[in-house]
Structures are given as C-alpha cells and as structure tokens.
Amino acid sequence: MELVLLTTLALGIAVFLMLRPRSSPSPALSAAEPPHLVHLSEDGDHETDVVGESHYQDALIAICGGRTREGHELECQATLRLEPENPSDSNAVGVWIEGRKVGHLTRQLAATFSAVARRNGASEATCAALIVGGWDRGDSVGYFGVRLDLFNEEEMDGEPE
Template identity: 35%
Template structure:
C-alpha cells in the first residue's frame, strides 16, 4: 500500500469538543471483550483529538520519538469503537490502540468521517466483533504525538474483509477456517496428541494449533523447510511440501513481525492413533 495515499478529507472537527478537557487525560484502558476483525487497510485516515491523549500515546510509543519518514513511524494495531452513546456526538467513533488483552484510548475519527464509519462498525459490533486496522504513531520529543490509520473507505469495509486472517491481537493472528488441511507425521507424536484426543463419546475435539517452521529430515525434500504444527506448544506433526508451499509465505510474513500464527483445528481417533486436521484459509494464489 502506498503510504502517501490518504482517504482523509479536510474535515478535522473532533467528535468531542476541544473545550471538554483542559489538557491531556490520564491513560484510559478498556478490556477487549469482543472478537477483533481486521478491516481492509487500503487507505490512510487521520485521527483527531490526540492532544487530549498525549499520555496514552506516550505509553503506546514507549516514550520513543518518531522520525519524519513513514518507516520511522511506530506501527501499532488500532481498534475502532463506535460510540452511539457519546453525549457529545451520537455518531462518534473512538480510536483505541491494542495492547495485549486491553485497548488504550488515543483519539477519535473526525465528525465527518465518524458519521460514515459508525453504521458499518455498529453492524460489526452487532455480530460480536470490533474492527481493527494497522496504524502508525508519529511525533514525540518536542512535538505532540499523533496517530493515523490504514483503513479503507466506509463503503468498502464490509465487502473487502481480510481473506487470510479471522482475528488479530497485539501478539498474534488467527487464520481463517475456510477448508481442511491434512497434517503428517502424527504417528511420531502420539504421546503429545493423546492429551488432545476426543473425550468420551466425542467424534472430534476442537483445538487451536500454532504454526511455525521445521527442517524436513528425510525424503525428496530433505533439508528444506516445512510448516510445523504444535498443540499446547509441543510439536504434533508438519504439513506436506505442497501445503507448505501454499501457506509458507503467510506464516513467514507474520512470524517476521513476531506475531504468533494460529489456526482452528480438530483431533479425531483413527486406527492409526490420534490425528489432527487444520482449518486454513483458501489457497492464497486463487483469490
């Protein structure tokens, strides 16, 4: 995405009046209780009212001073929270920054944009979710901290959901569960898999798998890498060369950002022992 592209127009009127506060407020954290859904990020949108949240932005930035270029701005994940109950503007959209299992209030969308974005975000909240998007922090030092968002226009939010990621947090991503993907080498890890086997009369057991990389030890592709599958932090198998080719770039991209990559999965009992099947996104090369 071209960082110079902006969806923001000239309206910078804050959703809450400038005279509501006399200076920066103490940091205001909120518990994240809803699912987090990544929004399409092909645009740039300014945030307003940051002068009221300088202490919070300093926490987000870790007290660092940002440079003047895009690459020197601090990348974060923003949460867009619709606030129809806001006494100052019933169309308000609050901007938080995700920090672990909590979010920290850092500003608002301008009144003009909030009116357009809020209906889409309210629909999302009715489904038990909040929208997130990449964002970058600017300033620090002898300048005010600021923040801007990478998010698509309101009319594009519902039609262009992320085809790869179902949920995101500050530390990891959960991939979409469009179709099944077989795991190999489970027979070597039955001691681990037994702890995740279906219980009682269950035909299958739902689990969450984490994905990384391992070295292929034998066969045609020996010495190459495969996507390793773990349950509870312990290895239970790996993907085939074909599936590693399909999903390797996705896993690597998030791993390079120090994000844990997870996916839904389920275990079953078979004549060969306990086996695990992953739920993964559609083939990224066939979108």
C-alpha cells in the same frame, strides 16, 4: 474537499465489504458477545488522520515508551470502537491502541462507520495504525499523532480481496 469525500466514500465501501453478511457465522463468536468486525485491510498509506490526540498524549507516550530526540514512527494495530453514549456525538468512534484510547475518527468518517457497523450488529473493528511525532530536542517538543490505514485500492474499486 475532494480528498475528504473520496476518503469517506472509500471508508464506507471498505466497512460495507468487511461487514456484509457471510454464508456461515464465525465459530469464534458466541451469542452473548457482539460481533467483532474483521480486520479492515490496508494499502500501507496510513492516510486517515485521527482527531483529538492532544487529549491523549499521556497514553501515546506510554505506548511509545516516551519521547525521543528523533521522534517515533511506530506501526501498530488500532481498534475502532463505537461510542453511542458519547455526550458530544452519538456516532463517535474511539480509536484504541494497546488498550489505551488515543483519539477518535472524524465526525464524518464516524457517521459512515457507525451506520454500517450498527446495521450489521457490530461494535468494533481493527486496522493498521502509525503513531508519529513525539520528539524532544530540548528546544522543541512535538506532539504525537495517529494515522490509520483503513482500506486498500481493490476495496475502493468495490472488489473484495
């Protein structure tokens, strides 16, 4: 329980720091497109689990190039996208890798992320990700899972990078 609360607090701080108003707008953004959140910095731990990956095994198999005897530990980049039209949760945040949906943030993290993103007029962010699992040893087959690396120690302490 304490880990969940700490993770939620840290994610909220990280998203706040990344979304806080800047003194000058990014020249890459046009008025017609919603702001894209900056890349959320990481500490290399990949401690935030994605949920619902069991529904997206085909996408994960395609991204990883299939199952292997030893499985995978594929480092990549994920995009977190708000899903306000999601019938299960208007705060839902989908996790996308290489243009394929691979799961969601937990409800608790999604609520924090969504609130901060909406306050800042943004709809998505990117972060480091790690795809794990996906072995096939003949007698056993492992599901793929995804873990995200959303923040670093300085952001947890409230200090920007």
